[in-house]
Every structure is written in C-alpha cells, then in structure tokens.
Amino acid sequence: MEVLLALVVGGLYTAGVYLLLQPSPVKLIIGLGILTNAVNLLIFTAAGLTRGRPPIIEEGLSRPIGPIADPLPQALILTAIVIAFGVLAFALVLFSKTAEITGEDNLDEMRTSDP
Amino acid sequence: MTLLPVLPILIPFGTAILCLVLWNRPGLQKVTAALGSVSLLVAALILLAVVRREGYLVLQAGGWPAPFGISMVVDLFSALMTTLAAVTGVAVTFYSLSSSEQGREIQGFYSFLHWLLMGVCGCFLAGDLFNLYVWFEVMLMASFILMSLGGERGQLEGGVKYVVLNLVASAFFLTALGVLYGMVGTLNMADIAQKLQRVDQPGLSAALAMLFLTAFGIKAALFPFFSWLPASYHTPPAAVSALFAGLLTKVGVYALIRTFTLIFTQDFAHQLILVLAALTMITGVLGAVSQNHFRRILSFHIISQVGYMVMGLALFTPLALAGSVFYIAHHIIVKANLFLVSGVARRLRGTEELAHLGGLLRTAPWLATLFLIPALSLAGMPPLSGFWAKLFLIWASFQEKNYLIGAIALAVGLITLLSMIKIWTKVFWGKVPAPQPEQHAGQQKLPLREALLLYLPMASMALLTLMISLWPNLLFQMAQEVAAQLLNPAQYIEAVLGGGA
Numbered sequence: 001m002e003v004l005l006a007l008v009v010g011g012l013y014t015a016g017v018y019l020l021l022q023p024s025p026v027k028l029i030i031g032l033g034i035l036t037n038a039v040n041l042l043i044f045t046a047a048g049l050t051r052g053r054p055p056i057i058e059e060g061l062s063r064p065i066g067p068i069a070d071p072l073p074q075a076l077i078l079t080a081i082v083i084a085f086g087v088l089a090f091a092l093v094l095f096s097k098t099a100e101i102t103g104e105d106n107l108d109e110m111r112t113s114d115p
Numbered sequence: 116m117t118l119l120p121v122l123p124i125l126i127p128f129g130t131a132i133l134c135l136v137l138w139n140r141p142g143l144q145k146v147t148a149a150l151g152s153v154s155l156l157v158a159a160l161i162l163l164a165v166v167r168r169e170g171y172l173v174l175q176a177g178g179w180p181a182p183f184g185i186s187m188v189v190d191l192f193s194a195l196m197t198t199l200a201a202v203t204g205v206a207v208t209f210y211s212l213s214s215s216e217q218g219r220e221i222q223g224f225y226s227f228l229h230w231l232l233m234g235v236c237g238c239f240l241a242g243d244l245f246n247l248y249v250w251f252e253v254m255l256m257a258s259f260i261l262m263s264l265g266g267e268r269g270q271l272e273g274g275v276k277y278v279v280l281n282l283v284a285s286a287f288f289l290t291a292l293g294v295l296y297g298m299v300g301t302l303n304m305a306d307i308a309q310k311l312q313r314v315d316q317p318g319l320s321a322a323l324a325m326l327f328l329t330a331f332g333i334k335a336a337l338f339p340f341f342s343w344l345p346a347s348y349h350t351p352p353a354a355v356s357a358l359f360a361g362l363l364t365k366v367g368v369y370a371l372i373r374t375f376t377l378i379f380t381q382d383f384a385h386q387l388i389l390v391l392a393a394l395t396m397i398t399g400v401l402g403a404v405s406q407n408h409f410r411r412i413l414s415f416h417i418i419s420q421v422g423y424m425v426m427g428l429a430l431f432t433p434l435a436l437a438g439s440v441f442y443i444a445h446h447i448i449v450k451a452n453l454f455l456v457s458g459v460a461r462r463l464r465g466t467e468e469l470a471h472l473g474g475l476l477r478t479a480p481w482l483a484t485l486f487l488i489p490a491l492s493l494a495g496m497p498p499l500s501g502f503w504a505k506l507f508l509i510w511a512s513f514q515e516k517n518y519l520i521g522a523i524a525l526a527v528g529l530i531t532l533l534s535m536i537k538i539w540t541k542v543f544w545g546k547v548p549a550p551q552p553e554q555h556a557g558q559q560k561l562p563l564r565e566a567l568l569l570y571l572p573m574a575s576m577a578l579l580t581l582m583i584s585l586w587p588n589l590l591f592q593m594a595q596e597v598a599a600q601l602l603n604p605a606q607y608i609e610a611v612l613g614g615g616a
Contacts, residue, residue, distance in 0.1 A: 020279070036289075039290050046293045072296075076296070076302075083252045087252070094259070094271065094274055095275065097266060098271040098275055101271055113269040113273040113347065113349070
C-alpha cells in the first residue's frame with residue numbers, strides 16, 4: 001500500500017510541477033491545486049499507514065491495546081487543506097483580476113514589473 | 116500561566132479585528148492602528164527585558180506538556196526579532212497614517228497591516244515546526260493582500276510572481292514537514308533536535324535539510340530563489356514595501372538560523388549555505404548596479420544583504436552568529452527607513468525613475484539627510500551601524516581563515532557604496548528636471564501634519580541607526596548572548612521539554 005501511494009504522490013508532484021511551468025494562469029492554478037494535494041497525501045503516507053485500527057481507547061482501559069493509527073497527520077492535513085483552500089481562492093481572484101486589468105492570459109507576457 | 120510570551124501575537128490580533136469592526140470609520144481605524152502598534156512595541160520591549168533576565172520563556176498552549184501540545188518558545192533571538200518587528204510596525208503605521216492613499220483604509224489596509232505583524236511575531240515565537248508553517252501562511256496571506264491592494268497593473272503582475280513562488284515554497288516546507296514527521300514522529304523543534312540525532316539515516320536527514328533550505332531560501336530570497344523579490348517589492352505603496360523589506364525576508368533568515376542551529380548542524384549544509392551566501396551577495400549587488408529605479412535598486416540590495424546575514428550562519432562560530440544577529444537588527448531598521456525615504460521622494464516628484472529625479476537636496480534638505488544616514492550605513496561607512504555589522508562578519512571570516520568570503524563581503528560593500536552614491540547624485544544633487552509629459556505632478560509642499568507623520572518615523576529610525584552606530588557594544592553584547600544561546604541547543608531543549616524528557 002505504501003509503495004502504491006508513494007508512486008501516486010510522485011506522479012502528482014510531477015503533474016503539479018509540469019503544470020506550474022506552463023504559461024497559462026489556469027494551468028498554473030490547477031498545478032498548485034494538484035501540488036498541495038500531493039503534499040497532503042505525502043504527509044499521510046510518510047507518517048505510516050495503519051489499517052482498520054482507529055485511535056480509540058476501549059471502555060475501561062487507560063491506553064489502547066496494540067498499534068493504532070496516528071491521528072496527528074490527519075489533523076495536520078486538515079489544517080493544510082484549509083490553508084491551501086484559502087490561498088488558492090485568493091490566487092484565483094488575483095489571477096482573474098490581473099487578466100482583467102492587463103488583458104493578458106499568458107504569464108510570459110506579464111513583464112512590466114520585471115527588473 | 117502568564118500570557119506574556121503570546122502578547123505580541125494577541126495585540127496585533129485584537130488591533131486587526133478592531134480595525135475590521137471599524138470598517139466604515141477611517142479616522143477611528145487610524146487611531147486604533149497607531150495605538151495597537153505602540154502597545155505591540157511596549158509588549159515586545161517588556162518581553163525582551165524579561166527574556167534577557169530569565170533566558171527562556173516557554174508557554175505550553177492549553178497546558179499540554181511539551182512534545183504533545185503546541186509550545187510557544189521565546190529565547191533572546193525571538194524576543195529581539197519581535198522587538199525589531201514591532202519597531203518597524205510602529206514606524207510604518209505612523210508613516211502610512213499620512214501616505215496611504217484615500218480609500219485604502221476602507222479596503223482594510225490597517226487591518227491587514229496588523230495581521231501581517233501578527234504573522235511575523237508568530238513566526239518568531241513558534242516552538243513547533245507545524246505552528247511555524249501556519250504563522251508563515253498567516254503572514255503570507257496578509258502580505259499577498261497588502262501587495263495587491265489598490266490593484267495597479269504593476270502590483271498585480273508583481274503579485275502573481277510573489278504569490279506563486281511563495282506558494283511553491285510553502286509546498287516545499289510542508290513536504291519537508293511530512294517527511295520529518297514520518298522520521299521522528301514529532302513536530303516540536305526541541306523534540307526533533309533531540310530525536311533526529313538518534314535516527315541513523317544520514318541520507319534522509321540530509322535530504323530534509325535541503326528541503327528546509329529550499330523552502331526558507333525562497334522566503335529569504337537566497338540565490339538562486341530570489342527572482343520574486345525584485346519583480347514585486349517596488350510595486351506597492353512605499354509604506355508596504357518598507358514593511359516587507361524590513362521584515363518578510365528576515366523571517367526566512369530567522370527560520371534558516373533557527374533550523375540550522377537547532378536541528379541540522381551537519382557540516383556540509385553549512386558549507387553549501389556559505390557558497391549560496393557568497394552568490395547571493397554578488398548577484399544581489401550586481402543586479403542593483405544595473406537598475407535605474409529608486410526602489411528597484413533598494414530591492415536588489417535586500418538580496419545582497421541577506422547574503423551577509425546567512426554568511427554568519429554558514430561560518431557557524433560564536434562571533435559570526437553574533438555578527439549575523441547584529442546585521443539583521445541593523446538591516447531591518449536601515450532598509451525600512453530607505454524605503455520610507457523613497458516614498459517621500461515619490462510624493463514630492465511623482466516618479467521613482469532616477470533619470471527624472473534630481474535637485475532634492477535643495478528642495479528637501481531634511482529628506483537628503485535622512486537618506487544619507489541609512490544609505491551610508493547600508494554601505495558600511497564607519498562609524499555607522501553597517502560598518503560594525505560588516506566588521507564583525509568579516510572579522511569572523513578571517514578568524515576562520517576563510518579569506519575568500521571575507522574578500523567578497525568587502526567587495527560587495529564597496530559596490531553597495533557605489534550604488535548609494537548613484538542614488539545620491541541622481542536624486543539629490545543636480546538640477547530639478549523638467550517634468551515628463553506622462554508623469555503626474557508630485558506635491559511640492561506637504562501640509563504640516565502630513566510632513567510630521569512622514570518625517571517623524573524616518574527621523575526616529577535614523578536616530579536608532581545613529582544610536583547603534585555610536586554604542587554598538589550594547590547591541591553587540593546582546594547579539595553575543597543570542598549567539599551563545601543558539602550554539603547551545605541543549606539549553607533550548609531543556610527549557611522546552613524540561614529536564615525529565
């Protein structure tokens with residue numbers, strides 16, 4: 001399972017980076033979306049997968065028996081998803097506003113502020 | 116449990132919310148913003164005094180013990196950085212009371228200014244890497260908005276580059292966090308420092324060090340990741356660029372110093388950082404020489420100055436680290452001040468192209484004086500603060516027998532002087548040029564109230580620079596204490612985890 005997920009994560013990074021390098025703002029945004037999700041999946045996978053063992057302590061016990069799934073990565077991913085969502089929403093608005101004002105939808109042409 | 120360690124976060128938080136509540140009352144917003152920034156400075160100074168006496172202040176959020184809960188850790192480095200952030204915050208807030216154009220406060224300018232300060236202070240106080248990531252994002256989000264507020268063409272195009280590269284940096288940071296958590300199962304910095312030594316995977320931890328170096332390198336504008344900075348920093352209003360120039364890259368430098376003294380202390384990482392520092396200094400200063408726009412020149416100098424700060428980290432001796440800390444303190448004050456000066460020049464003349472400026476020495480002699488102090492200090496002229504900062508670093512490099520980096524630092528200082536002289540001759544000397552047809556006229560005469568609000572922050576920052584210049588030993592002593600703390604991670608670990616862990 002880890003190997004499969006590792007391959008998926010690698011594929012998502014590749015796709016994300018490829019799209020980031022495109023001159024179209026829309027592809028860039030999609031690339032960012034894919035990249036952030038790749039990172040989330042990486043956190044999930046790197047922390048170790050435990051199947052079918054929820055981190056719940058049975059009644060009457062003070063600690064769980066045997067190995068349990070680590071709940072912390074999920075908390076981290078949840079935070080990361082929320083942040084990525086907000087940032088992506090902002091980026092969408094920024095890109096559409098930029099396209100509106102410059103009349104340009106090619107990132108390679110947006111050079112007025114370049115050194 | 117005392118709340119003192121998180122006051123620098125709570126105060127801007129409260130101020131920002133109040134500014135949002137007072138959305139339709141620009142006058143009250145201004146008062147709130149000013150009061151908020153001053154109380155932030157007071158809180159930061161108290162924090163600095165307390166930490167200097169006690170060494171470390173640790174707050175475990177929610178009362179959860181260290182490796183499980185989120186810790187806010189204040190050591191002398193954090194406290195000093197927080198104080199510097201507050202100083203810049205006060206100066207920029209007061210400056211923008213006059214300079215922010217009509218309507219920006221309706222769009223929430225002051226609120227986002229304080230969100231930004233909250234994010235910056237949060238970064239300095241976080242004792243947990245994931246928490247650091249969250250503060251980074253708070254800071255970035257606020258800076259994205261401040262960057263594009265107003266919606267001029269240059270701002271939006273610069274903003275696009277700024278946003279995308281910083282998001283990529285965040286993705287690197289988060290990737291590193293994921294791998295790190297997989298390795299050691301903790302995110303508390305002190306706990307990581309302790310556990311990473313016991314993990315025998317040199318390859319993986321080297322890869323992690325590189326991931327962190329990339330993530331923080333992008334935010335600190337290190338070579339070769341700096342391209343977003345000169346494309347965006349000159350586009351927003353001067354007050355905003357001053358805040359960015361003073362604080363944002365320095366948060367990246369702070370994170371680099373924190374992680375590479377506490378967590379990753381391998382030799383090769385510091386050697387790589389040394390090479391990057393040299394290249395950063397050289398490319399930054401050469402970029403500045405090729406520019407003919409007031410704030411673009413200053414933006415490129417930020418890059419070359421970041422090279423100096425990181426050089427101290429790379430040499431990794433007590434003197435070099437103290438030099439770095441001294442350099443950061445000097446640089447924040449000087450750089451923010453230079454950007455504020457450029458804003459007034461723009462107000463007076465309506466342009467920042469060197470070719471269309473000139474003769475400001477005659478029409479605004481005080482502005483010329485206020486430019487000269489930080490500019491010469493930036494170039495490292497004795498006896499100004501930049502001279503001491505460079506002296507400590509170059510001295511440290513010669514002690515380490517690393518003559519090449521010392522020579523590069525000296526040469527870069529010389530070229531910096533060259534480009535400061537270029538600004539001086541083209542902006543302040545010479546005749547007042549005929550206005551260009553497309554150039555909108557500046558205000559020849561500023562009303563007294565506005566002039567006071569513009570000049571007071573600049574004058575206080577210049578005064579601060581002069582104080583550091585005349586009594587460098589006060590700051591240097593503190594920098595040495597900071598370096599001693601940074602080079603003794605065992606103390607930090609014990610302060611956070613307690614002796615028993």
